[in-house]
Amino acid sequence: MSADPLEIYLEERDLARALREDVRTGLTARPKWLPPKWFYDARGSELFEEITRLPEYYPTRTERAILAAHADEIAALTDAKTLIELGSGSSEKTRLLLDAFTRHGGLGTFVPLDVSISALRQSTAEIAAAYPGLRVRGIVGDFTHQLDRLPTGGSRLVAFLGGTIGNLLPAERADFLRGMRTALEAGDWLLLGVDLVKDPARLVPAYDDSAGVTAEFNRNVLEVVNRELGADFDPSAFEHVALWDPEREWIEMRLRACRPSRVRVLDLEVDFAEGEEMRTEVSAKFRPAGIAAELAGADFLVRCCWSDEENLFAVLLAQAG
Numbered sequence: 001m002s003a004d005p006l007e008i009y010l011e012e013r014d015l016a017r018a019l020r021e022d023v024r025t026g027l028t029a030r031p032k033w034l035p036p037k038w039f040y041d042a043r044g045s046e047l048f049e050e051i052t053r054l055p056e057y058y059p060t061r062t063e064r065a066i067l068a069a070h071a072d073e074i075a076a077l078t079d080a081k082t083l084i085e086l087g088s089g090s091s092e093k094t095r096l097l098l099d100a101f102t103r104h105g106g107l108g109t110f111v112p113l114d115v116s117i118s119a120l121r122q123s124t125a126e127i128a129a130a131y132p133g134l135r136v137r138g139i140v141g142d143f144t145h146q147l148d149r150l151p152t153g154g155s156r157l158v159a160f161l162g163g164t165i166g167n168l169l170p171a172e173r174a175d176f177l178r179g180m181r182t183a184l185e186a187g188d189w190l191l192l193g194v195d196l197v198k199d200p201a202r203l204v205p206a207y208d209d210s211a212g213v214t215a216e217f218n219r220n221v222l223e224v225v226n227r228e229l230g231a232d233f234d235p236s237a238f239e240h241v242a243l244w245d246p247e248r249e250w251i252e253m254r255l256r257a258c259r260p261s262r263v264r265v266l267d268l269e270v271d272f273a274e275g276e277e278m279r280t281e282v283s284a285k286f287r288p289a290g291i292a293a294e295l296a297g298a299d300f301l302v303r304c305c306w307s308d309e310e311n312l313f314a315v316l317l318a319q320a321g
Helices: 012-027 042-052 059-078 094-104 117-130 170-183 200-207 213-229 288-297
Strands: 082-086 109-114 156-160 189-195 238-245 250-257 261-265 268-272 277-284 300-307 313-320
Touching: 012 213, 012 261, 012 268, 042 059, 042 213, 059 094, 059 189, 059 300, 059 313, 082 094, 094 109, 094 117, 109 117, 170 288, 170 300, 189 288, 200 238, 200 250, 213 238, 213 250, 213 277, 288 300, 288 313
Parallel strands: 082 109, 082 156, 156 189
Antiparallel strands: 189 313, 238 250, 250 277, 261 268, 300 313
């Protein structure tokens, strides 16, 4: 069954406006910040794919192994008729679920949601060709704003993988989970991938690899702002920093100014002192009991929690109450 035309709720002009707003707000804040979603232009996406193959970066391969081991169980437990994936990208790991649902039978529709029109157009065509009995319906949108656009009815399973929920601050996570619960009906399912709290000696190198790929990925946000907003950042004037915050239990990625500089962007002139740091990403790590409590606060009950032997990563299956 061929892919349906994309449903577009987020267009290029919306992304351009959001970038301008984020840059204006973040660069005039104290301390300065930029949100991680702007890493992912074409070059940023290539760099992230390279990161997932690095020896230090355990999350992608560990989550994939958990899904491979338990995909058939997930299909049997949920008996879902519609699979929805948030922030789908290439939907590579979701193919493990689609294969399991193909073996189980009953799944009729796959709905990937992503901000990138081009990425969705490619992935929906590939999925439709690989699973000819499946209706594939792509939604171009932001999972923090367009959850009300998810398809309704039937038995639904929403997959939110990759530990992406950790990029949301605690208040943002609470808002997201409440919005997710509002979009679902009692009995629907949420499959959530979370990175677990662990020894910083294992954790920090995943965000500060020896080959410097993550450093290039981090500085890419400056390239995006330069290209899209006509800014004059010198990316080489900033060094990559990855720090573990033991109190908040999250990794912070920052860009540290190597020398004083003044950056022109929009109608702003933004000064950076030598050594000044700008936050570009928070990646929260979780304890199973803690994320279960957050889910319970949004009326989700954890039915299963699977992890690897080293307890590096977990995949939770929760049901809407």
